[in-house]
Amino acid sequence: xxxxxxxxxxxxxxxxxxxxxxxxxxxxxxxxxxxxxxxxxxxxxxxxxxxxxxxxxxxxxxxxxxxxxxxxxxxxxxxxxxxxxxxxxxxxxxxxxxxxxxxxxxxxxxxxxxxxxxxxxx
Numbered sequence: 001x002x003x004x005x006x007x008x009x010x011x012x013x014x015x016x017x018x019x020x021x022x023x024x025x026x027x028x029x030x031x032x033x034x035x036x037x038x039x040x041x042x043x044x045x046x047x048x049x050x051x052x053x054x055x056x057x058x059x060x061x062x063x064x065x066x067x068x069x070x071x072x073x074x075x076x077x078x079x080x081x082x083x084x085x086x087x088x089x090x091x092x093x094x095x096x097x098x099x100x101x102x103x104x105x106x107x108x109x110x111x112x113x114x115x116x117x118x119x120x121x122x
Contacts, residue, residue, distance in 0.1 A: 018044075025053050025085075027109045029097055031060050031077075036097075036104055036118045044091055044111045053082040061100040067093055 003122035028039040033056050041048060054060040054077040064072040064085060072095065077083045087095060095109040107118055 021036070027095075027097075028053065029109075031062075031102070032056065032097065033102070034119070036107060036108065037115065038097075038107060038118070039115045040109065040113045041111050046091070047088050048088060048095075048111070050085045050087060050097070050109065051082055052085070052091070054079050056102060060102070060103065060121055061064070061097050063100065065096045065098055067096075075077055078118065079098075 024044075025041050027041065028051045030037040030039075034035040050064060052060065052062065052075050057079050059079065060075070060077040062075045063102045064087065066068070066072060072087055073085050073087060075083055089095065091113075093106065097109055099107075104118060
């Protein structure tokens with residue numbers, strides 16, 4: 001029994017470490033001082049969460065916008081905290097995360113993408 005458990009645990013750890021791609025069920029947007037990292041969900045769902053994590057030392061202000069330009073929500077996150085926004089959307093609709101403070105470029109939130117990082121505009 002112990003041997004079988006060890007084999008199972010070893011095979012699970014090996015399979016997750018080889019070629020594993022980080023995934024989530026929601027968009028996770030991590031705001032850093034000099035970049036923003038985005039982790040996108042694999043599946044295109046009608047209802048999706050957007051988790052904004054503030055990894056800076058100042059308050060993060062941003063807005064979530066639909067493709068047609070309608071504002072979904074304004075987000076204010078204190079340093080070291082996070083906020084969750086639930087969004088209902090059409091299939092394949094792109095949501096935009098627009099950081100106001102600290103200022104960055106507009107970020108497309110697209111399902112199915114690998115984790116990506118947005119450096120500040122120069």
